[in-house]
Amino acid sequence: MVPQDLHYTKDHEWVRLSGDEATVGITKFAADQLGDIVFVELPVVGKTLAAAATFGVVESVKAVSDLFSPLSGEVTEVNPTLAGQPELVNSDPFGAGWMLKLKVSDAGELAALLDPAAYDQLIAEA
């Protein structure tokens, strides 16, 4: 079972909402599929992201994958630890492996995301 307090995208990002601040990362399922993560490229603070827009890339030894913003908003913080320890995305994807924080511009977009049960079903069928 995935964490119950999060929202999910079908591209395997997660969102933790606290007021109008959203913390974003990728799920354990995604991290496991990618394998050893060796590089994470994140946007600059202050950048405005649209929902479903690419916000960066995550690279495993083998491949490069795009990261998609679950919600629209302005980047207020990126995880500074991932530059030196990208493997945190594998070892603690829902915690220390978080990627960025957004000031959410349209909380209504949350309705388009998956709830934990729907995401569990998505990965069960993957």
Add this chain to the structure above:
Amino acid sequence: MTEPAAEATVHSSPLAERHQALGAKMTTFGGWQMPLQYAGIIEEHLAVRERAGLFDLSHMGELFVEGPDAAAALSSALVSDPSKLAVGRAQYSMICAANGGILDDLIVYRLADERFLVVANAGNAPLVSDLLAQRVEPFRAILDDGSLATALCAVQGPRSIEIVTPLTGLDLAAIRYYGIAEGNVAGIPAMVARTGYTGEDGFEIFVETARAGELWDALWAAGQPAGMAPVGLGARDTLRLEAGMPLYGNDLDPSVNPYEANLGRVVGLDKPDDFVGRDALRRIAEAGPSRLLVGLTMTGRGIARHGYPVYAGERATGVVTSGTLSPTLGRAIALAYVAPGDAEPGTIVEVEIRAARVAAEVVPLPFYRRPR
């Protein structure tokens, strides 16, 4: 008229159940369903560098060429000269088109005076099998495609010899690098070659497919005290890249000739027999290649990948053909084709990574050389 494309057949390894039991993530490669990784690419990679790894290479193509003129037939079919091989020795070779383009890179083993084993890449094996059959046809030699009947397991890494020794009566120390001997391994008739694709010492063990499981189980048990890990294609790729070995489909393809790939030493332009591609390759050797395969280490932040453009200043100079983060060196490395004038080690170039230019330096190959 061309025939309608046949349904693509995906072969499964005779060891598929064992991979599943070990929790392997599988992938399709060269028409075969093979293990991509088990515990993880980095862990598997380091196991091979530090101890040993066990590889299922059942996907590789095994082509036997036999007959009184087998040596001459292969010399005419390939760019190298297998007639120079002593029995029990092997050479790296290539099969080229008439225009000099590389159709596959191969290892040729001389098993007997009149019997050779040619090991081809999985994805090319059907093509190489057909071409070899055609090219040896004028000679007193026949091609026997043993790809499906033959399985291959490799043990690679510094502890390989101590792992395999208890399983065989063969004197493994007497098999030199690029040598091969026939004998029993775990009671199974086998051909044992001291070759590999990792940059480490190790053995490649060919047995009949029906006995692949027995061989794997025996190697697996023998390797446990030495900390041997099962290793998938993911780490096989990073290991060969650190060792500076090209991968067909990434770094080699029909548009590339051996001189561009820095493999001119393999081409026997002066061998007595004519061979397919000779005229074109002679012209290329005389004119000099128009691009060269080089090693790059990224000095800026980012990982170069297959297909990324390479620039020398504002001038486009070439393209990356393989790239990864080197688990041994902890930095991003790549193979790329660049203009000959930019191929000297120490040359600073830039790789375009997602619309940004990232600095890289041309370095001598290999990236990694095992301690002796």
